[in-house]
Amino acid sequence: MAVSETRVLPPEFIEAAGKTYLEDLSTAVGDYKGADLSKVYGPQFVAGQDPLQQEAIKKLQAGIGSYQPYIQAAEAATGPQAYKAYMSPYQQDVIDATLQEYDIQAQKGIPGIADRAIQAGAFGGARQGVREAEYGAASARNRAALQAQLLQQGFGQANQLAAQQFGQQMNLAGQVPALQGADIGALSTMGGALQQQRQAELAAQQQLNIQNLNQPLTAAQQYGSGVTSLIAGYPGKSVQEITPNPSGLSSLLGAGSTLAGIYGALK
Numbered sequence: 001m002a003v004s005e006t007r008v009l010p011p012e013f014i015e016a017a018g019k020t021y022l023e024d025l026s027t028a029v030g031d032y033k034g035a036d037l038s039k040v041y042g043p044q045f046v047a048g049q050d051p052l053q054q055e056a057i058k059k060l061q062a063g064i065g066s067y068q069p070y071i072q073a074a075e076a077a078t079g080p081q082a083y084k085a086y087m088s089p090y091q092q093d094v095i096d097a098t099l100q101e102y103d104i105q106a107q108k109g110i111p112g113i114a115d116r117a118i119q120a121g122a123f124g125g126a127r128q129g130v131r132e133a134e135y136g137a138a139s140a141r142n143r144a145a146l147q148a149q150l151l152q153q154g155f156g157q158a159n160q161l162a163a164q165q166f167g168q169q170m171n172l173a174g175q176v177p178a179l180q181g182a183d184i185g186a187l188s189t190m191g192g193a194l195q196q197q198r199q200a201e202l203a204a205q206q207q208l209n210i211q212n213l214n215q216p217l218t219a220a221q222q223y224g225s226g227v228t229s230l231i232a233g234y235p236g237k238s239v240q241e242i243t244p245n246p247s248g249l250s251s252l253l254g255a256g257s258t259l260a261g262i263y264g265a266l267k
Contacts, residue, residue, distance in 0.1 A: 083159045
């Protein structure tokens, strides 16, 4: 018995376009699978440090502990013996000259004692001796007090200079790192801006490489979308297919096979 079957086929030009799409898609997928992804993903698309950033790091490393010499200089200006380094080299000369002048002026007072003794009619007497002894003792005390005053002034000035040196060194110990930090900050800021610019350029190049890699697949997909639109826009063509009846020989062979089966079952 003949069998009749009806199928709906797309127009021939759409069918040809569909075959072309499948070929292009297969080729694009194959190329995509075999592509070297290291050309679009990898460390070459990560911007390295800018030379200014590297310079900032070097300055930072070199500046660690840069305050230490100033701290040591400040320490040298402290302690009970620190003032000696700041004593005037001319202090002893000043003291000697002052005491020498004092002695000269003190000697000038001795004749006045004798003159007063003469006027009192007691020249060479015990009273004159007592007055001269008292004058000498007072002069010695005044001389010692003057010398102590000069030494104290020298010590005070040296101690003040030591304290001033301590303050200056401590100020430098704080200023040097601050100035270095300002330089490092400026270098880091400028270097960071240049690094960001370079990173943007690398990102743009990476995106271009990715688009170039995906371009065949994207084109095939866009082509497929167009073919799909064509299929939806054009009605299919109905085709009827008929399967012919079996020939006489085929029927005879079929009947023989059936009879042989029945005979085998009865036997």
